[in-house]
Amino acid sequence: MHDVVCHVAKSMTSEMYFVKAGGEKLEEWPNIENLKRYTAISIMQNQIPEYPASWDGPNLQTLLLRDNSNSQLPMPEGVLKGMKTLKVLANISAYGNLELAIGHLTNLRTLILQDYIVRDTNALGELKLLEILSFKGSRFTVPPYAIRNLTSLKLVDLENCSHPPHTDSILPFNVISKLSKVQELYMWPSRTSLFDRFGVFEWFSITELKSLPRLTAFTIVINNFNRIPEGFSFPNLKVFKMSTGEGFCTDCTLTFKWPSLEKVEVALCPQMQMFTAVVASDGDSSTPKLKMIKVDGVNIMLDGTDINRVMQGHYRGKGTAGPSN
Known part of the structure; x- marks a missing residue:
C-alpha cells in the first residue's frame, strides 16, 4: 500500500490518463479544457507555481500529486468542487495543509495525504464512502475525532x-471501535516519538481492537502488555509488527492464539517473550502458520523452533539480556 502512488502513476499509460513526471519540467497547469476528457491525472515533482482557481473535471476519478512546487499551497475550493466524480486523491507534499473544502469530495474511496499538517479534521467526516485513508508522516495539532464517522474504512495508515x-494516542478513545470494517491498521510512530508517549497505545485502545474482527495487518507500539485482557486474540491477523520502545521493555508472555499469523516483526524488545508456542490447555500450536520472525531487522526462520527460544538466542547473540527460562 505504501507505494500505491508510484505504482498507479507508472501504470497510467492509456490516452485517458494524463501523466507528467518531474523530468518533463511542467511549469504551469495544462489547458483546463483539455484536461476534462481524462479519467486520471498524475503530476509529480514539477515546477507549477500555483493551482488554478477552479477546475471542472467531470470524468476525473484519480488525481495524484507529489512534491510539486505548489504543494504547500491550499487547494482552492473551486478546484475541489469541480471533481465530484473523484474516487482517488493522493497528495504527498512537504507539510501541506488539510483543506476544509475536501468535504466536497463525497465520492472518494481513497485519500492519501502524506507529510501534512492537520489542524482540523471535521471535513473528513463527510467522506462516508472512504475505504483507504493515509496520513503517513503527518502532524496532527488536534485529535482526529472525525475519523470515527468513516465506517467504510478498510485501511488506515497513521505511521510516522x-x-x-x-x-495519549494518535487515535482518540472510542474512534477505533467505530471502524469495524478495518482490515489493515498501521500505527508505527516516527523515530523521534518511539521513546516518548507519542504514538504509544494505551491499554484502553488495545481493548477497542476487539471491534475489528477483520483485522489482518497491524503495527503498534505499546507500553504495557500486562494490561491486555486475558483471552484477547486476533483470529484473522496475518502481519504483526510491534515494539515496546527501549524505555518500556518488560518481562511479558503473550499466551493467546494467533491461528492466521504469517509474519511477525519485533523491534527493541530484549526483555519480552513474544508468544507461547504451545497453549497448555489444549496442546495446539498458538501460531500454526508462522514460519518466520523478524527481530530488529534480522529475518529468522523458525523451522518448528519455539519462538521464545528464537528471541532469547537472538538477544543472547547480541550480548543483550533476554528473558530467562
Missing part, C-alpha cells in the same frame, strides 16, 4: 505521525 502532547 505525531499528535498533540496532551493526548
Whole structure:
C-alpha cells in the first residue's frame, strides 16, 4: 500500500490518463479544457507555481500529486468542487495543509495525504464512502475525532505521525471501535516519538481492537502488555509488527492464539517473550502458520523452533539480556 502512488502513476499509460513526471519540467497547469476528457491525472515533482482557481473535471476519478512546487499551497475550493466524480486523491507534499473544502469530495474511496499538517479534521467526516485513508508522516495539532464517522474504512495508515502532547494516542478513545470494517491498521510512530508517549497505545485502545474482527495487518507500539485482557486474540491477523520502545521493555508472555499469523516483526524488545508456542490447555500450536520472525531487522526462520527460544538466542547473540527460562 505504501507505494500505491508510484505504482498507479507508472501504470497510467492509456490516452485517458494524463501523466507528467518531474523530468518533463511542467511549469504551469495544462489547458483546463483539455484536461476534462481524462479519467486520471498524475503530476509529480514539477515546477507549477500555483493551482488554478477552479477546475471542472467531470470524468476525473484519480488525481495524484507529489512534491510539486505548489504543494504547500491550499487547494482552492473551486478546484475541489469541480471533481465530484473523484474516487482517488493522493497528495504527498512537504507539510501541506488539510483543506476544509475536501468535504466536497463525497465520492472518494481513497485519500492519501502524506507529510501534512492537520489542524482540523471535521471535513473528513463527510467522506462516508472512504475505504483507504493515509496520513503517513503527518502532524496532527488536534485529535482526529472525525475519523470515527468513516465506517467504510478498510485501511488506515497513521505511521510516522505525531499528535498533540496532551493526548495519549494518535487515535482518540472510542474512534477505533467505530471502524469495524478495518482490515489493515498501521500505527508505527516516527523515530523521534518511539521513546516518548507519542504514538504509544494505551491499554484502553488495545481493548477497542476487539471491534475489528477483520483485522489482518497491524503495527503498534505499546507500553504495557500486562494490561491486555486475558483471552484477547486476533483470529484473522496475518502481519504483526510491534515494539515496546527501549524505555518500556518488560518481562511479558503473550499466551493467546494467533491461528492466521504469517509474519511477525519485533523491534527493541530484549526483555519480552513474544508468544507461547504451545497453549497448555489444549496442546495446539498458538501460531500454526508462522514460519518466520523478524527481530530488529534480522529475518529468522523458525523451522518448528519455539519462538521464545528464537528471541532469547537472538538477544543472547547480541550480548543483550533476554528473558530467562
